[in-house]
Amino acid sequence: MKKICLLLFALMNLSFQSAENLNDLFENCLISDTESNITRLHPIKIIAIDVVNNRIKTNYNELKNLLIKATDNQCWFMTQDEEANGAIEILNVNLITGWITLGKNYGRSFEIEVGATLEFFNPFVNYKIINNKPLFANYPTHINDKYINYIQSGGIIKRNVNDYVLLTPVVFGRHKKRSIYYATSSDLENWIFHDQKILDTEQITFAKKTGNVFSAGNPLKMEDGSFLVLLGVEQPNGNYTSAYMIIDKDLKIIKNPQEIKIPEWHGINQNSYPLAITKYDGMYRVLFHRRSKNLIESEIHEITTNNIMEAFNENKGIYSTTVIHNAKNETGYLHGKADDASYVNFNSKLYIILGSEELPSEYLTSFNRQYGLLKLEDKKWEHDKRSPLIVNPISIHNKYTEYDWASDHLGGFISPVFNNGYLYLFLTFGTDNPDYFLSGIKIKTD
Structure with missing residues (x-):
């Protein structure tokens, strides 16, 4: 009897364990290839058609993935062409015969013939949009009579139990001016926007006076309880430079914005900004984004240091500098504008959620910023080959109309935080007017 009880206890413990790796929290929600969504050397193709019964077979053998349930039971779709111009709902998947029965077409024309390529798509197997709508119940459109083009995410601060701050850079006009405001929440799901400005370019000596400043990445909590905030700052010539400031828990600036004095990442003749900062295994890590002249092809670099203040202020103590992403050398959804990356520490392992916008192509990800996953393995960053995740x-908002405000590409910058068995990610969903709506998604971790 004692052995049986011990066995049952062990089984119960296993059933309630969280995933060991962050990769395990994600399903393959956008299936472009039989082997790797990134390399796309073996795309999904139609191999048989049954016109009478409106069904097809493909060369994809892992059909069980199409039976994975979404968070609110949204169906899987078969998609085709850039931005899912063709989107047909999947009604049934027969694992024995391989037939996939199709339903209504919720997009444009669809090429159904042997040899045609397609993708399987269900974004909601990986996340639920918080409250299925933009983040604020009364979404602000003006501040001091000035029209807001959009509000973005600029990093999460956990001040205390049930006390969260989301820094919210606000864009006025067509990126003519951007200033940092904030929102607060007690549960990460119900948020209040405060039209109280923390920082704008008029407070920064090296910035364009009517220009853009934004925070990026979650602020780093310092030993004295203050927070180091990474900044992208527009300079008088229009180029961006990398900077930081330090604020206290009341969001008061206690160290004014400073340029990061690493030569590659400051000055008027370069165009870059920081993306994220973390401390892992006693080492500080910082991600930087370098913009190309046409703003499409881009690079992401990582520096490591034992002393972040010496590195930022004096260009000293930098342990390593590595290019972890170069769009010119990448494939798949990565072969375009990569301008968003956030560190995530999960079960004492370090990850990067990477946002990249694909160049024009026949895939759903074309012209869209989607997010994939990298894991630090043996001091090297390795992509999850199922990315983007x-x-x-x-276009599936044509079936699920509650998402009609989220019909365009995702936007930076993503802000992650764990709470009550979920990974919360705050980011913007593209729409027509305004450009983006700030919202949040949550991913179950247990």
Whole structure:
């Protein structure tokens, strides 16, 4: 009897364990290839058609993935062409015969013939949009009579139990001016926007006076309880430079914005900004984004240091500098504008959620910023080959109309935080007017 009880106890413990790796929290929600969504050397193709019964067979053998349930039981879709111009609902998948029965077409024309390529798509197997709508109940459109183009995410601060701050850079006009405001929440799901400005470019000596400043990445909590905030700052010539400031828990600036004095990442003749900062295994890590002249091809670099203040202020003590992403050398959804990356520490292992916008192509990800996953393995960053794993609903809002505000590409910058068995990610969903709506998604971790 004692042995049986011990066995049952062990089984119960296993059933309630969280995933060991962050990769395990994600399903393959956008299936472009039989082997790797990134390399796309073996795309999904139609191999048989049954016109009478409106069904097809493909060369994809892992059909069980199409039976994975979404968070609110949204169906899987078969998609085709850039931005899912063609989107047909999947009604049934027969694992024995391989037939996939199709339903209504919720997009444009669809090429159904032997040899045609397609993708399988269900973004909601990986996340639920918080409250299925933009983040604020009364979404602000003006501040001091000035029209807001959009509000973005700029990093999460956990001040105390049930006390969260989301820094919210606000864009006025077509990126003519951007200033940092904030929102607060007690549960990460119900938020209040405060039209109280923390920082704008008029407070920064090296910035364009009517220009853009934004925070990026979750602020780093310092030993004295203050927070180091990474900044992208527009300079008088229009280029961006990398900077930081330090604020206290009341969001008061206690160290004014400073340029990061690492030569590659400051000055008027370069165009870059920081993306994220973390401390892992006693080492500080910082991600930087370098913009190309046409703003499409881009690079992401990582520096490591034992002393973040010496590195930022004096260009000293930098342990390593590595290019972890170069769009010119990448494939798949990565072969375009990569301008968003956030560190995530999960079960003492370090990950990067990477946002990249694909160049024009025949795939759903074309012209869209989607998010994939990297894991630090043996001091090297390794891509999850199923990436992208966080994808916007795009044209499937034609079936699920509650997502009609989220029909365009995702936007930076993503802000992650764990709470009560969920990974929360705050980011923007593209729409027509305004450009983006700030919202949040949550991913179950247990």
